[in-house]
Amino acid sequence: MYAQMVETGLSTVRTADDMAADERAFQARIDEGVKIEAKDWMPDAYRKTLIRQISQHAHSEIVGQLPEGNWVTRAPTLKRKSILLAKIQDEAGHGLYLYSAAETLGVSRDELLAALHSGKAKYSSIFNYPTLSWADMGAIGWLVDGSAIINQIPLCRCSYGPYARAMIRVCKEESFHARQGYDIMMSLARGTPEQKAMAQDALNRWWWPSLMMFGPSDAESVNSAQSAQWRIKLFSNDELRQRMVDQTVPQAEYLGLTVPDPDLKFNADTGHYEFGAIDWSEFHNVLKGNGPCNRERLRTRVKAWEDGAWFREALVAHADKHAAAKAA
Amino acid sequence: MSKEWPLWEVFIRSQHGLAHKHVGSLHAPDAEMAVNNARDVYTRRNEGVSIWVVRAADIVASSPGDKGALFEPSNSKVYRHPTFFPMPEEVKNL
Numbered sequence: 346m347y348a349q350m351v352e353t354g355l356s357t358v359r360t361a362d363d364m365a366a367d368e369r370a371f372q373a374r375i376d377e378g379v380k381i382e383a384k385d386w387m388p389d390a391y392r393k394t395l396i397r398q399i400s401q402h403a404h405s406e407i408v409g410q411l412p413e414g415n416w417v418t419r420a421p422t423l424k425r426k427s428i429l430l431a432k433i434q435d436e437a438g439h440g441l442y443l444y445s446a447a448e449t450l451g452v453s454r455d456e457l458l459a460a461l462h463s464g465k466a467k468y469s470s471i472f473n474y475p476t477l478s479w480a481d482m483g484a485i486g487w488l489v490d491g492s493a494i495i496n497q498i499p500l501c502r503c504s505y506g507p508y509a510r511a512m513i514r515v516c517k518e519e520s521f522h523a524r525q526g527y528d529i530m531m532s533l534a535r536g537t538p539e540q541k542a543m544a545q546d547a548l549n550r551w552w553w554p555s556l557m558m559f560g561p562s563d564a565e566s567v568n569s570a571q572s573a574q575w576r577i578k579l580f581s582n583d584e585l586r587q588r589m590v591d592q593t594v595p596q597a598e599y600l601g602l603t604v605p606d607p608d609l610k611f612n613a614d615t616g617h618y619e620f621g622a623i624d625w626s627e628f629h630n631v632l633k634g635n636g637p638c639n640r641e642r643l644r645t646r647v648k649a650w651e652d653g654a655w656f657r658e659a660l661v662a663h664a665d666k667h668a669a670a671k672a673a
Numbered sequence: 674m675s676k677e678w679p680l681w682e683v684f685i686r687s688q689h690g691l692a693h694k695h696v697g698s699l700h701a702p703d704a705e706m707a708v709n710n711a712r713d714v715y716t717r718r719n720e721g722v723s724i725w726v727v728r729a730a731d732i733v734a735s736s737p738g739d740k741g742a743l744f745e746p747s748n749s750k751v752y753r754h755p756t757f758f759p760m761p762e763e764v765k766n767l
Contacts, residue, residue: 382737384734384736384737385737386737431717434713434717435717438713438714438717441699441714442697442714445697445698445699448680448698453677454677454678454700455677510697511697514696514697518717518718657678657702660678660702660703660706661676661678661702663702663703664702664703664706667703668703
């Protein structure tokens with residue numbers, strides 16, 4: 346997902362026997378559905394895991410602007426351009442809500458950004474794929490933001506108050522993203538044969554990376570089990586991925602497009618779609634930094650940060666000057 | 674030069690005459706930029722008609738440890754709620 350394979354630093358799930366009184370009381374509050382707030386006592390591993398998860402999520406929102414930024418100047422109409430700009434601005438906002446939530450756990454904004462820019466911090470695998478045609482703006486909104494919604498709606502109920510509240514704001518805005526994407530796909534699918542082929546090509550390229558976004562099966566993962574116990578992960582990767590496939594396949598059918606999976610079929614007994622094997626070697630390769638755009642994304646992000654340094658410094662100089670004048 | 678911008682807490686009053694409500698926080702070099710940034714980060718969809726920003730460092734908050742001393746005394750004063758007083762069916766407008 347936007348945060349993939351988050352480490353807890355633990356090799357076994359904590360049991361009541363492992364816990365001192367503080368931690369037992371903390372786990373009991375989570376079990377009762379009480380939100381943990383910034384100043385509450387929390388185990389170090391919970392704090393560190395959340396910092397990893399929330400900051401990875403924030404970095405994904407920020408880097409997620411880059412594939413779409415590629416098409417701002419080439420949007421087909423002024424209306425589409427305005428919509429795309431509004432969506433990209435939302436992504437920046439989502440990143441900012443999430444950085445603020447991470448900061449409540451005692452990490453600074455500068456540390457978070459430094460970790461992203463040095464390549465130490467991860468962001469979602471999905472943003473390392475190129476946006477080759479305008480139809481990709483449709484496919485991203487429909488598939489990628491659609492998947493994000495599936496992941497983020499449960500997180501509105503997660504145990505950490507600031508994260509849950511940030512997710513509520515994000516989810517309110519995210520359905521605009523998914524719908525504007527589907528709207529682009531509908532226009533193309535109803536257009537000329539060339540336009541429909543563009544839509545199909547985008548679906549072909551984004552389908553599998555979108556399924557990979559949810560991360561490998563974590564049924565056996567200690568990290569996921571621990572995160573579930575802490576209620577910062579509410580459904581398994583496979584459950585969320587299945588939900589995505591079940592809701593998206595009929596949407597593709599409505600568009601008259603073909604999901605690029607010869608093994609895809611509806612199982613009337615289970616009420617779910619069965620789908621083909623995912624190429625996890627591709628996923629791990631992208632995470633390792635070898636996706637089609639990893640280097641370009643990071644380079645662009647670092648350049649934007651460095652090019653803006655003089656402006657950030659000027660704002661501080663201005664603020665300092667006025668503060669000094671006021672004090673005098 | 675690297676000096677992290679201070680953190681500001683943002684409060685927004687929505688359209689219907691309600692009190693300002695905390696919506697989140699952001700970094701900005703000064704109050705004026707904090708208001709500008711709050712406009713962009715927290716009111717992109719007509720969420721508000723007024724913005725307050727307060728330096729996070731200037732907020733004095735109660736601590737979780739004080740919860741008992743601060744809030745428990747009111748637990749025993751249930752008579753402060755109108756539902757403490759059952760009213761007969763036939764008595765109206767009370």
